Amino acid sequence: MTQASLAPAARAGLAQRLKNPALLLVPAVLFLALFYLMPLIDLFRVSMSGPTWSTHFERVFSVPLYWESLLRTMQIAFTVACLCALLGYPTALLIHRTRGIVQVLIATAVILPYFIAILIRTYAWMVLLGRNGPINKLLQTLGLIDTPLALLFNRGSVLLGMTAVLLPLMVLSIYASVARLDQGLTRAALASGAGPLAVFWRVLLPLTLPGIGAGFLLVFVAGLGFFITPTLLGGPGDQMFAMHITQQADSITGEGFLQALAVVLLVITLVVVGLAGRIMGFQFIWGGGKLGDAPAKPAADKTARSRAPRRGLAMVLADMLGWPLLRLLGRLPAGWGRATVWIMGACVIVTVIVPIFVVMVISFSKASYLTFPPPDWSLRWYEKFFSDSNWMTAFWNSLGIASLSAVISVSLGATAAMGIVRSNIRHKSALMLLLVSPMIVPPVVLGLSLYALFLKLGLVGTYLGLAAAHAIGGIPIVVVIVAASLQAVDQRLEQGAAVHGASPLTVFRTVTLPAIAPGLAAAVFFAFLHSFDELVLSLFLSSPRMKTLPLMLWADINYQLNPVLAVVSTLEVLLVVGGIILARPVLARGRAA
Amino acid sequence: MAQTLARRELRLESPDMQAARAIPSQGAIGAGITIRNVVKNYGAFVAADRISLDIEPGEFITLLGPSGSGKTTLLNLLAGFQAPDAGEILVDGAPIQNVPTHRRGFGMVFQSYALFPNMTVAQNVAFPMRMAKMDRATSDRRVAETLEMMRLSDHAGKLPSQMSGGQQQRVAIARAIVMRPRVVLMDEPLSALDRRLRESIQIEIRELHQTIGSTILFVTHDQSEALTMSDRIAVMDAGHIVQIARPAEIYRRPQSRFVASFVGESNLIDAQVVGRDGRVLTLRTPGGQVFEAQSRHGVQDDRATVLVRPERIALHDAPVPGSMPATVTSALFLGEVLRIEVVLDDGQTLLIRCPDIAGRDLPAVGARLNVGWGAADSWVLS
Numbered sequence: 001m002t003q004a005s006l007a008p009a010a011r012a013g014l015a016q017r018l019k020n021p022a023l024l025l026v027p028a029v030l031f032l033a034l035f036y037l038m039p040l041i042d043l044f045r046v047s048m049s050g051p052t053w054s055t056h057f058e059r060v061f062s063v064p065l066y067w068e069s070l071l072r073t074m075q076i077a078f079t080v081a082c083l084c085a086l087l088g089y090p091t092a093l094l095i096h097r098t099r100g101i102v103q104v105l106i107a108t109a110v111i112l113p114y115f116i117a118i119l120i121r122t123y124a125w126m127v128l129l130g131r132n133g134p135i136n137k138l139l140q141t142l143g144l145i146d147t148p149l150a151l152l153f154n155r156g157s158v159l160l161g162m163t164a165v166l167l168p169l170m171v172l173s174i175y176a177s178v179a180r181l182d183q184g185l186t187r188a189a190l191a192s193g194a195g196p197l198a199v200f201w202r203v204l205l206p207l208t209l210p211g212i213g214a215g216f217l218l219v220f221v222a223g224l225g226f227f228i229t230p231t232l233l234g235g236p237g238d239q240m241f242a243m244h245i246t247q248q249a250d251s252i253t254g255e256g257f258l259q260a261l262a263v264v265l266l267v268i269t270l271v272v273v274g275l276a277g278r279i280m281g282f283q284f285i286w287g288g289g290k291l292g293d294a295p296a297k298p299a300a301d302k303t304a305r306s307r308a309p310r311r312g313l314a315m316v317l318a319d320m321l322g323w324p325l326l327r328l329l330g331r332l333p334a335g336w337g338r339a340t341v342w343i344m345g346a347c348v349i350v351t352v353i354v355p356i357f358v359v360m361v362i363s364f365s366k367a368s369y370l371t372f373p374p375p376d377w378s379l380r381w382y383e384k385f386f387s388d389s390n391w392m393t394a395f396w397n398s399l400g401i402a403s404l405s406a407v408i409s410v411s412l413g414a415t416a417a418m419g420i421v422r423s424n425i426r427h428k429s430a431l432m433l434l435l436v437s438p439m440i441v442p443p444v445v446l447g448l449s450l451y452a453l454f455l456k457l458g459l460v461g462t463y464l465g466l467a468a469a470h471a472i473g474g475i476p477i478v479v480v481i482v483a484a485s486l487q488a489v490d491q492r493l494e495q496g497a498a499v500h501g502a503s504p505l506t507v508f509r510t511v512t513l514p515a516i517a518p519g520l521a522a523a524v525f526f527a528f529l530h531s532f533d534e535l536v537l538s539l540f541l542s543s544p545r546m547k548t549l550p551l552m553l554w555a556d557i558n559y560q561l562n563p564v565l566a567v568v569s570t571l572e573v574l575l576v577v578g579g580i581i582l583a584r585p586v587l588a589r590g591r592a593a
Numbered sequence: 594m595a596q597t598l599a600r601r602e603l604r605l606e607s608p609d610m611q612a613a614r615a616i617p618s619q620g621a622i623g624a625g626i627t628i629r630n631v632v633k634n635y636g637a638f639v640a641a642d643r644i645s646l647d648i649e650p651g652e653f654i655t656l657l658g659p660s661g662s663g664k665t666t667l668l669n670l671l672a673g674f675q676a677p678d679a680g681e682i683l684v685d686g687a688p689i690q691n692v693p694t695h696r697r698g699f700g701m702v703f704q705s706y707a708l709f710p711n712m713t714v715a716q717n718v719a720f721p722m723r724m725a726k727m728d729r730a731t732s733d734r735r736v737a738e739t740l741e742m743m744r745l746s747d748h749a750g751k752l753p754s755q756m757s758g759g760q761q762q763r764v765a766i767a768r769a770i771v772m773r774p775r776v777v778l779m780d781e782p783l784s785a786l787d788r789r790l791r792e793s794i795q796i797e798i799r800e801l802h803q804t805i806g807s808t809i810l811f812v813t814h815d816q817s818e819a820l821t822m823s824d825r826i827a828v829m830d831a832g833h834i835v836q837i838a839r840p841a842e843i844y845r846r847p848q849s850r851f852v853a854s855f856v857g858e859s860n861l862i863d864a865q866v867v868g869r870d871g872r873v874l875t876l877r878t879p880g881g882q883v884f885e886a887q888s889r890h891g892v893q894d895d896r897a898t899v900l901v902r903p904e905r906i907a908l909h910d911a912p913v914p915g916s917m918p919a920t921v922t923s924a925l926f927l928g929e930v931l932r933i934e935v936v937l938d939d940g941q942t943l944l945i946r947c948p949d950i951a952g953r954d955l956p957a958v959g960a961r962l963n964v965g966w967g968a969a970d971s972w973v974l975s
Contacts, residue, residue, distance in 0.1 A: 184707030190694040191672055191701035191778070192768065193724035198695075202720075206711045 019504075024419030025431060028412040028475060036438060036472050039449035040266070046452070047259035056260030066244060066261065073241040074268075076158065076230070077223030081170075083163045084219045085212055087348045088170035092211075094345035095171070096178045106349060113352045114168035115526075115576045117533035119550055120569040122229045123557055124355030125161045126152060127362060127566070129233075132371040134358055153235040161233040164351045166222055170215040171348070177211025178204075196337060197326050214284035217276045224269055225442025227536055232557060241265050242444040246539065249448060262445040273440050282429065286436045286480045356573060363566035370561050381563040385571075391552060391564070397463075398532055398549040404467035405474055405531035410524050412471070413478025420479070421486040432483075436476040446472065447540030454541055461543025469541050470531035477530055478523040485519025486512075525579050533572075623651040623808030624685045624775035626671070631680035633666050640666040642832035643680065648810070650685075653802050655811045655819040658829030659855070664812045667829075668778050671810065673697055684776065695724070700769030700777040700807070704784055706761045708753035708768075715740070715749040718767045725772065735771055742801070743767045759790040766798065770805055779811045783818065795821050816856045820844060828852050844902075846889065850974055853900045860901045860943045861974075866894065873968055880939020882917045884966070888973035898974045903946040905970035908933070908956075909963040916965030919943065921956045931955060935964060 050056050060066045095107050113121060127133055129151035136148040151157060185207070189199040227242040234240070242265065248258045276284065358372060363381060365374030385391050413435075420432055438446070450469055451460070459465030489512055497507045513520075535550040542551060549568065556565055626648040633641040641663045648654050656664035669675045671682060673694035681688050689697060700721070708717050715736050722732040740746045743763045753761055762782060769777050779798075783791045799822050802809050813819055819826045820840045827837040828851075836848040847853040850861060867883065868875030872890070876899060877883045886899045909916050919935035922942070926949070933945040933956060943964060947953070956962060 182705055182707060184703045184705045185709060187672070187674055187694075188701065188703055188707035188765075188768075189709070189720070190674070191697075191699060192721040193695050193698065193772075194720070195693075195695045195724075198724055202723075203709055207709075 020423060021419050022423035022425040024415040025423070025425075026419075028416035028419075028435060028479075029431070031408075031412050031468075032434065032438070032472070032475065035450065035453070035468055036446075039453045040441075040445075042452060043259050043266075043445070043449040044263055046256055047263040049256045056257045057264065059257060060260055060264055066241075069239050069241050069244055070264070070268075072239070073224060076155075076162070076238075076240060077220050077226070079159055080162045080166060080223045081216045081220040083159065084167050084170035085174075085216050087163070087344055087351075088167055088174050088215060089208075089212065090341040090344040091167075091171045091348040092174035092178050093341055095175055097341075106345070109349045109353045110168050110171050112573075112576065112580070113356060114172065115529060115580070116356065116569075116573060117535070117550065118165050118228050119533070119535050119553055119557075120359070120572055121165050121355065122161055122232050123553070123565055123569060124359040125157070125164065126232060126557070126561065127370055127372065128355050128358055129157055129160075130370055130561075132369070134372040137372060152233060153238075155234070155238055157233040158230050158238045160351075161229045162223060162226060164355070165229055166219045167348060167352055169222070170219050173215030173218060174208060174211045177208045177214075181207055201323055201326055210280055210284070213276070213280055217272070217284060221269055221272060221440050224272070225265065225444060227442075227444050228554075242442055245444045245448060249451075249540065258448065262448045265442055266445045269440060269442060277433075282433050285440060286432070286476070356569075359566045360570045360573060362563055363570040365563050365566075368562065370563065370566075381567045385564050385567045388564075390547070391549075391568075394547045394549045394552040397547060401463055401466045401470065401548060402528045402531040404463060405470040406524055406528040408467060408471040409474030409478050409527035409530075410520070413475040413527070414482045414520060414523065416475070417479045417482035417486060421483050432479075435479045438472045439476045443473075443534075443536035447537045450537065451540045460541055461546040463546075466538060466541055466546075466548070467531065469537045470534045471527075473534070473537075474527040474530045477526050481519050481523040481526065482516060485516040489515045529576070529579070532575075622775075622806050625650040626776065626808060626810075627683040627686075628667070628671075629681050629683070631667070631670060631677045631682060633663075633670060633675065633677050639832045641670065641677070644832070644834055645680075646827060646834060646837065648808060649824075651806050651808055653799075653809045653811065653822060653824045655813060655823035655826045656829055657813055657816060657819040657826050657856070659814060661831075662829040663832040664814075664829045665780060666832075668780055668810060668812050671776070672699060672701055672778055697776075698772070698774055700772060700774040702762070702765050702769045702777070702779040702782040704781040706753070706758075706765045706785075708761055708764055710753055712752075713749065714745060714751050714753070714756070714764050717753065717764055718771050720768060721772045739767045739771045742804070743797075758786055759794065762786060762794065763797075766801070770801065770807065773805055774807055777807045777809045779809065781812055781814070784813070784815070791818070792821075798822060820856070826856075828855065830855075846972055847900065848889075848975060850898060853974055858903050858944060858946070860903060860906070862899045862901065862941060864897060864899055866897055874973055876973075878917075878937070878939055878941060880917075880937055880941065882937070882939070884915060884917075884971065885968035886971035886973050887968055889975060900972045900974055901943070901966055901970060903932075903944045904930075906943060906945045906947075906964050906966050908945065908947055908953075909965060912963045913965060915967075916963040919962050919964050921958055921960045921962060924955050924958060926955050935962060937964075 047056055048054075060070075091106075091110060095103060095110070098106060128135060130136070131148040131150075133151075135151060136145075139145045140148070181204070185203055186199055189203045190196075194202060225242050226240060227246065230238055230240045231243055241261070245258065245261050245265070248261060273282075273285070362370060362372055362374060364377050364379065365371070366376035366378040366380065367374055416435055420428060420435070425431070447469075450472075454460045454465050454469075457465075459468070493515075494507050494511050497511045498504070502510060533550060534548075535554055538548050538551050539554070542548065547555075553565055553568055556562070626646075628644055628646040628648075631641055631644045632639070644663070644667060646654075646667075656667060658664045666675070670677050673689070673692065676690060681690060683689070684697075709720065712720065718739055719732050719736045722735060727735075736749075737746070740749055743766060745760065745763055745767060748756060748760060748764075753764065756764070762785075765782065769779075782798075783794055786794065795818060798809075798811075811819075811822060820843075823840055825837055826840055826843050827834045828843065829835065830851050836843060836852050838846075843852065844857055847856065853859045853861065862878060864876035864878050864884075866874055867877045872888050874886055874888055874897065875883060876886060876897060886897075888897075907916075912918065917937055919937050921933060921935050923932075923934040925932040928949070930946045930948055931953070933947070934942060935945065936942050945964065
């Protein structure tokens with residue numbers, strides 16, 4: 001009797017548990033555990049496999065070549081982050097303050113390059129700064145110089161290139177915090193007797209500091225692992241740490257040391273992110289709001305909020321130094337502030353958009369070497385691209401891999417986003433952190449760690465292998481986008497549908513899915529683009545017979561700088577622009593809803 | 594030339610202005626404001642169309658109107674967030690067009706509160722004094738006084754996000770008045786609050802006004818708020834001030850159909866003028882009923898619109914002289930009043946509010962009644 005009544009209850013319990021949205025997290029977590037966590041753990045294991053655990057690390061820190069490069073890497077990343085913050089803030093303000101078509105143009109100019117491969121943007125700088133590039137040409141025409149300057153392959157070109165490449169990231173991060181501000185605050189400060197400078201210093205800056213901090217860290221962390229730009233734009237004295245890892249991977253060194261190099265880079269990155277996360281919350285990585293752990297949330301919230309802002313020593317110091325400095329600036333005529341914002345913003349826009357234009361123009365050049373402006377126009381390089389079987393094979397490879405990778409990323413990422421937003425499991429933040437963490441791991445480290453696994457599994461140089469590797473970075477993109485659109489869905493609509501008789505599946509199909517469709521479409525596009533542009537992982541994981549488009553580009557840039565690269569770049573720009581134009585009605589609908 | 598002169602005047606005055614801000618005195622007298630022919634266009638939309646308005650020192654003026662009527666525009670022009678396209682604004686006789694917002698020395702309360710989220714309540718309230726470089730001791734004392742006045746002393750160390758809407762709005766008011774400004778601008782400050790809270794803060798603001806003596810310009814679209822609080826109400830419509838008068842005058846003797854229907858509930862009856870006796874007119878409804886009504890100047894036309902407020906209509910069970918027969922179409926019990934709708938035999942509908950007094954039952958729908966009002970209860974709109 002008791003057993004008979006208990007059995008259905010137990011079955012109901014199991015059925016109930018199977019309906020738990022938390023289960024949706026399982027596929028993505030398993031995938032990341034296999035292709036991401038395990039290889040990284042293996043990396044640590046191998047790095048400690050010397051005679052004693054620390055042998056290889058001792059070598060890293062005793063050979064000047066390596067630790068000097070480590071210091072240099074941090075110095076460059078820090079400088080780039082500072083430059084980006086300095087230039088990015090006025091640009092974000094400019095986007096916020098302009099209206100209508102001007103705003104759209106400025107925003108597009110900043111955001112568009114963000115979606116174009118780093119490799120291509122770096123290549124554009126090589127063109128721009130080259131001996132026969134437009135800058136040297138312009139200076140010669142103006143009669144300022146007689147012989148072309150060596151603008152490339154020095155520290156300056158590395159800093160310039162990295163800043164230009166990472167600026168959009170900074171602008172977007174700052175803009176997010178500026179746009180969230182209540183417009184009334186500025187007016188309230190003005191009405192309280194604060195001059196424009198005081199409004200900036202006392203109200204605008206403190207409130208957008210989180211955005212600046214997040215942008216600064218994202219740029220710094222990305223800078224630490226940067227590989228493409230310094231390799232192409234730097235000279236022998238600008239070796240960054242990630243470059244040593246790839247070089248060591250090419251030459252056969254004793255196993256362990258290579259891994260130790262990667263571990264050092266990874267640990268530094270994680271320590272920086274960890275410290276930053278302690279201070280401002282880990283959500284800076286995905287630029288979203290807090291995903292509270294359901295049960296613990298109210299209590300944690302209360303303790304966090306009851307902490308009144310204390311003026312730390314750093315703040316007092318900043319106030320003592322910064323405010324008088326700013327007041328000195330205040331002596332300048334009133335129009336200067338606005339002019340400065342416009343001039344700096346214009347510089348940023350020129351920096352991010354002009355190289356791309358130059359490359360697009362050069363793709364129509366008749367000359368067989370890179371020169372600007374082109375002596376004559378032709379489509380010969382387009383013909384060469386479309387008739388060269390190597391390029392076309394690489395193109396189809398990239399297309400296939402990117403499509404497969406987008407399918408993997410979206411199916412795993414979207415279900416995981418559903419699980420994280422809709423379930424009530426504990427440690428939600430930790431899970432979210434795991435899902436998005438591939439964004440901050442230097443690609444070089446990831447590539448190295450995957451190589452060993454792929455060798456074992458026989459995945460090196462296969463479609464599936466590359467697609468899976470690219471999906472490691474694709475999943476975080478999908479999770480962030482889909483989670484944001486899911487959170488924006490009004491749950492009362494779903495409840496309304498359920499009350500009126502819709503089953504959970506019908507609710508999802510008729511209410512939830514249409515609401516997140518724009519986000520989902522964007523996720524597909526960006527996951528595809530991520531894989532299509534991916535170079536560093538592919539460098540480690542492809543075979544000589546399996547080339548992707550970025551790999552062909554990379555080989556060609558290092559081997560012979562010719563306008564075919566400009567053709568590929570132009571096609572990529574068209575792909576991004578086309579994707580955004582196609583997605584615009586969908587995205588606009590999403591915003592209106 | 595006039596421009597430079599005005600600017601010089603201003604510069605001459607500004608040290609005094611700063612002095613006035615530095616040593617605010619309890620119960621300082623507010624500033625008089627003169628608005629002359631002010632125009633503000635947004636493209637083709639005329640937000641303020643040659644508005645002129647004189648505000649007495651220490652007066653509580655409410656700008657009342659529907660959205661888009663230009664009331665917030667006028668407030669923004671006063672605050673200096675926007676510049677008028679034409680016309681001038683004088684504060685205590687000095688033009689202020691060329692004075693930037695932060696030098697005007699006004700206080701302002703915003704609909705969204707606009708409290709600085711990174712500062713505590715005390716820091717928010719101290720902000721204007723910090724900007725005026727007031728010494729710490731005075732500042733601390735003034736903050737304490739003002740928080741005490743707004744009954745916020747227990748919340749000084751809290752962040753705005755930890756407080757309720759009503760508390761936040763009181764902090765915003767404290768910040769606006771802490772400097773004892775000559776002028777306080779309030780932009781729909783209560784519209785985000787629930788009704789009960791709104792009414793209690795209305796009374797608080799009113800009392801505050803009497804204590805600090807600042808000139809207050811209060812923008813609202815809520816007519817009952819305007820009636821409760823103001824010395825005078827300026828009713829605005831489509832960029833114009835259509836009537837400015839004391840609340841009772843606005844309510845009892847509105848100038849136009851718009852004012853009559855925007856402020857309070859109203860019955861508007863179109864009727865034929867059949868007799869004139871000074872300012873008292875005799876009128877006839879289309880149904881042939883004859884009644885008397887007061888007017889401001891007497892009316893020359895032979896048709897007129899008459900306003901009868903719902904609470905001025907009397908109900909009679911039996912016909913009395915001057916009453917009209919009517920049929921009840923709806924009857925609601927609202928607590929202190931009964932709300933009854935009737936239709937006259939000529940089709941004119943009337944809304945009636947009568948107090949819930951002993952012996953009066955809620956009439957049934959379809960019941961026949963007699964309704965009537967005296968000449969003093971009806972008002973001819975010009």
